[in-house]
Amino acid sequence: xxxxxRKTWPFHLLILPALALVIIFQYIPLxxxxxxxQNYEPWLGIKGSPWVGxxxxxxxxxxxxxxxxxxxxxIISAFKLVINLIIPIVFALLLNEVRKTLFKRAVQTxxxxxxxxxxxxxxxxxxxILSPEGGIVNRVLNAFGVDSIFFLGDGSWFRFxxxxxxxxxxxxxxxxxxxxxxxxxxxxLYEAAEIDGASRWQQVISISIPLIMPIVIVxxxxxxxxxxxxxxxxxxxxxxxxxxxxGDIIDTFVYREGLNxxxxxxxxxxxxxxxxxxxxxIVISYRLAFKLANYRIF
Amino acid sequence: xxxxxxxxxxxxxxxxIFLTLLSLVCVLPLIHVLALSFSSRAAATAxxxxxxxxGFTTDAYVKTLGNSMFLKSLWIGAERTxxxxxxxxxxxxxxxxxLSKSNYKFKGRQxxxxxxxxxxxxSGGLIPSYILISKLxxxxxIWALVLPPAVSVWNMILMLNFFRTIPEDLEEAAxxxxxxxxxVLWSVYLPVSMPSIATLSLFTMVFHWNSWFDGMIYMSNPDxxxxxxxxxxxxVSDNLSRIGVTLDSIENFSNRTIKAAQIFIGALPxxxxxxxxxxxxxxxxxxxxxxx
Numbered sequence: 001x002x003x004x005x006r007k008t009w010p011f012h013l014l015i016l017p018a019l020a021l022v023i024i025f026q027y028i029p030l031x032x033x034x035x036x037x038q039n040y041e042p043w044l045g046i047k048g049s050p051w052v053g054x055x056x057x058x059x060x061x062x063x064x065x066x067x068x069x070x071x072x073x074x075i076i077s078a079f080k081l082v083i084n085l086i087i088p089i090v091f092a093l094l095l096n097e098v099r100k101t102l103f104k105r106a107v108q109t110x111x112x113x114x115x116x117x118x119x120x121x122x123x124x125x126x127x128x129i130l131s132p133e134g135g136i137v138n139r140v141l142n143a144f145g146v147d148s149i150f151f152l153g154d155g156s157w158f159r160f161x162x163x164x165x166x167x168x169x170x171x172x173x174x175x176x177x178x179x180x181x182x183x184x185x186x187x188x189l190y191e192a193a194e195i196d197g198a199s200r201w202q203q204v205i206s207i208s209i210p211l212i213m214p215i216v217i218v219x220x221x222x223x224x225x226x227x228x229x230x231x232x233x234x235x236x237x238x239x240x241x242x243x244x245x246x247g248d249i250i251d252t253f254v255y256r257e258g259l260n261x262x263x264x265x266x267x268x269x270x271x272x273x274x275x276x277x278x279x280x281x282i283v284i285s286y287r288l289a290f291k292l293a294n295y296r297i298f
Numbered sequence: 299x300x301x302x303x304x305x306x307x308x309x310x311x312x313x314x315i316f317l318t319l320l321s322l323v324c325v326l327p328l329i330h331v332l333a334l335s336f337s338s339r340a341a342a343t344a345x346x347x348x349x350x351x352x353g354f355t356t357d358a359y360v361k362t363l364g365n366s367m368f369l370k371s372l373w374i375g376a377e378r379t380x381x382x383x384x385x386x387x388x389x390x391x392x393x394x395x396x397l398s399k400s401n402y403k404f405k406g407r408q409x410x411x412x413x414x415x416x417x418x419x420x421s422g423g424l425i426p427s428y429i430l431i432s433k434l435x436x437x438x439x440i441w442a443l444v445l446p447p448a449v450s451v452w453n454m455i456l457m458l459n460f461f462r463t464i465p466e467d468l469e470e471a472a473x474x475x476x477x478x479x480x481x482v483l484w485s486v487y488l489p490v491s492m493p494s495i496a497t498l499s500l501f502t503m504v505f506h507w508n509s510w511f512d513g514m515i516y517m518s519n520p521d522x523x524x525x526x527x528x529x530x531x532x533x534v535s536d537n538l539s540r541i542g543v544t545l546d547s548i549e550n551f552s553n554r555t556i557k558a559a560q561i562f563i564g565a566l567p568x569x570x571x572x573x574x575x576x577x578x579x580x581x582x583x584x585x586x587x588x589x590x
Contacts, residue, residue, distance in 0.1 A: 004405065010479040011396035011404045018393035018449045019413070025430070025446040026417040032426025042429075091320070094313055103314070109576060110321035113328075116568050116575065118508030120526050124533040124561040125327050128334070128554065134345030136330055172324065200306055233511065237534045251424075258425045259515060271423030279420045 036269035049265075056269035065253070066270075072159075073249040077230040079163045081223050087171045089216065092178035093208060097200075111172030123237030126165060127152065152238055155246035162238060162247065166231060177219065181212050214293040221292065225285030228278045250274045328565065335359070335558035342554045358559035367520070368528065368560065374440070375525030379506040382444035386502050387495065390454050395483045397454070398461035414451045424515075431516055442516035443509070443524065450505075453498050460494045461487060497578035500571055507567055529564050533557050 036056060038049040060066040091111075098104045114122065129136045130151040138148040151161040185208065193203045232251035239247045248256075250270060258267015289295040329349050334342055338353030346352055362368055393414075397407055421427075427446065436442040464487060472482045488495065513527030520531065 008404055008406070011399065011407075014392040014396045014479070014483075015410055017389045018454070019410070021389065021445060021449045022414060022417055024434075025427070026421065026449075029422030029426035029430050030420070031422075032429055033422050035426070035429075094317060097310070097313055098317065099310075103317075107317050107321045110324045112576060113572060114324055116504055116508075116572060117328075117565055118510065118526060120508070120510050120530045120534060121561055121565045121568075124529060124557065124564075125331050127534065128558065129327055129330060136348065139345060168324070199303065200309075236511070237530065254424055259428060264425050264429070268423060268425045271425060275420055275423055282419055 033268055033272045033275075035265050036272045038265055040265040040268075042264070052265075056266045057273060059266065060270055060273065065248075068245065069248050069250055069253045072246060073228060073230045076159055076162055076235075076247075076249060077227045079159070080166050080231070081220075081227065083163060083167050084170060084174060084223070085216070085220055087167055088175035089178055089212070091171055092175040092182060092212075093204060095175070095179060096182040096208070108172070112176075113172075114169040115173035117169075119233040119237040122165070122169060123234075126161075126238065130161070153240065153242045155243050158239070158243040158247045162231065162235060165238075166234060174219075177215060178212055181215050182208060185211050218289045218293045218295045221285045221289040224288075225282035226278070227281060228274050328562075331558045331561050334555055335562050337555060339553060339555055342558075358553070358555040359563075361553075361556055362559045362563065368525075370521065371523045371525045371528035372563070374522065375507060375528075378440055378443045378509075378524050379503050381440065382447070382506040383499055383502045385444055386448045386450060386453070387499055389448055390450060390457060390498075391488075391495065392483070393449075394454050394457035394461055395479070395487060398458040414449070414454060417449075418451050428515060437516055438518055438522055443512050444506075446512070447505070447509070450502065453502065457491070457494065457498060460491055464490055493578065496574075500575050500578065503571065504568060504575070525564055529560060533560060 032046070035046060035049065037053060038046070038051050040046070040049045095104060095107060098107070130138070132138055132148040132150045132153070137151070142148060149157055151157050189207050190203055193207060198206070228250060230249040230251070232249070232255075235247055235249055235252050236255070239252065251274070254267045254271045254274075257263050258270070286295075326349065330347075333349050333351050334347050335358050336351035336354055336356065337347045338355050339357070341347050341352035393410075396404060397411060399407060401407055431437060431442050431446070436445070468486050468490070469482050472486050477485070508526055510524070510526035510530045513522070513524045514530065517523055517527065520528070523531070
């Protein structure tokens with residue numbers, strides 16, 4: 001044992017700052033979730049607050065807003081998952097057909113940009129351009145004879161806007177992984193197909209698409225593990241009381257009910273419910289990704 | 299490879315047009331806001347500004363940069379970005395060095411890795427974290443913004459994967475010359491991994507500059523808001539009372555061109571580092587997905 005420490009103490013010492021930060025800021029809050037089973041009052045503390053068992057969890061499922069919030073989360077997330085998979089694949093396949101390097105680089109520069117801007121900036125931009133009173137998008141619609149649409153103030157349009165703007169922000173960046181795979185395909189495969197008389201379209205169908213399938217499966221399963229994350233940052237920057245019925249998701253609900261309205265225990269219970277299901281989903285999705293496509297993170 | 303069929307020529311042509319339009323869709327909203335910010339107030343109100351300023355004026359920028367609340371939050375935003383990035387990179391690099399050693403050289407490595415990775419999978423959530431920060435008396439301090447996100451496990455994994463590609467001969471030579479681990483990390487590992495460290499630093503900077511939610515919950519007073527949080531409450535949630543605006547200045551704050559100028563200044567640092575980011579991130583992502 002002493003020999004072990006003599007040999008490895010510098011390793012432990014170098015890890016120590018990171019370990020301390022993780023224990024304080026990640027592991028201690030994990031114990032804090034016990035307040036989900038209490039009626040926590042800040043002045044009583046965890047020790048003094050009364051225990052109530054699973055009451056808050058029961059409340060979540062009997063409370064009409066609770067079901068609505070879970071449903072909103074799932075529907076927004078499911079649409080994002082599918083569209084955020086299909087559009088980047090199609091985009092990557094189209095961009096892969098471009099032979100002019102300069103044009104290819106230029107397109108990449110433009111489409112990756114929105115990924116790096118925060119939802120605060122993009123939310124600010126969207127509030128302006130989507131405004132029903134003279135926002136540029138509605139001006140274009142009006143020019144085509146379409147009435148102004150209240151994208152961020154009308155419940156059913158809100159979900160559409162959330163999904164579309166998320167795709168707009170991320171499709172380029174999500175395509176990188178598919179592009180990298182496409183570029184890595186051995187050109188000899190295409191040459192052989194060409195000699196056999198396959199058209200370009202046939203080559204895409206029988207070479208490109210089958211060869212990116214493993215990575216598509218990985219991306220799909222991994223995003224399935226995050227299905228309860230419907231985009232907290234985005235929705236908090238886009239929504240308003242008019243669209244709570246269609247746009248309120250678990251995370252925004254926890255923030256409003258738990259922190260803003262001071263229902264610490266109820267908020268924690270909802271958050272814990274989400275973390276717990278999310279944890280199971282992530283473990284399953286990683287197992288699935290490993291089984292289906294032999295994927296491991298490290 | 300030759301594609302000479304007529305169908306393919308038609309495809310190439312329409313593909314080029316389609317991709318050009320797609321690229322434009324990605325940047326036009328930003329250009330519109332830029333045009334608005336340099337337009338006169340009257341033009342903005344009349345909704346006649348498209349992608350070029352109408353009635354060019356720098357008035358909105360003059361007003362924005364003369365606003366002490368804005369400048370203060372700009373400064374806090376810069377402060378948290380620099381402090382947060384330096385702290386995070388130092389802590390992550392040190393841990394990644396140890397964790398990159400083989401199981402043979404460093405028994406117990408696996409346990410540490412799981413301790414870190416577990417935090418990616420399960421978290422206590424918003425409210426327990428908030429209670430912790432307030433119990434630690436970090437509310438209204440910059441530490442509430444830089445300490446909790448300092449250990450990015452994702453960056454740690456990317457960096458340790460990179461460290462593992464460094465040939466062992468390099469460090470063996472240094473150890474024979476009598477260097478210790480810190481010395482090896484500093485003089486052997488860091489110089490060869492500069493590109494990866496630069497990439498991860500840029501990503502961390504972008505993360506900090508863009509973070510706004512922690513500022514909103516951990517700062518009880520708008521005086522402590524970093525720029526992203528300030529922009530959220532000014533522009534997005536339009537919460538004037540939160541910012542403590544007096545009546546006579548509301549007119550300025552609700553001005554569309556000033557909002558546009560503030561949005562653009564908020565996006566500017568990202569636009570400036572973007573060319574550097576782009577140079578590295580494709581490589582970085584591919585690098586991270588390569589398993590040793």
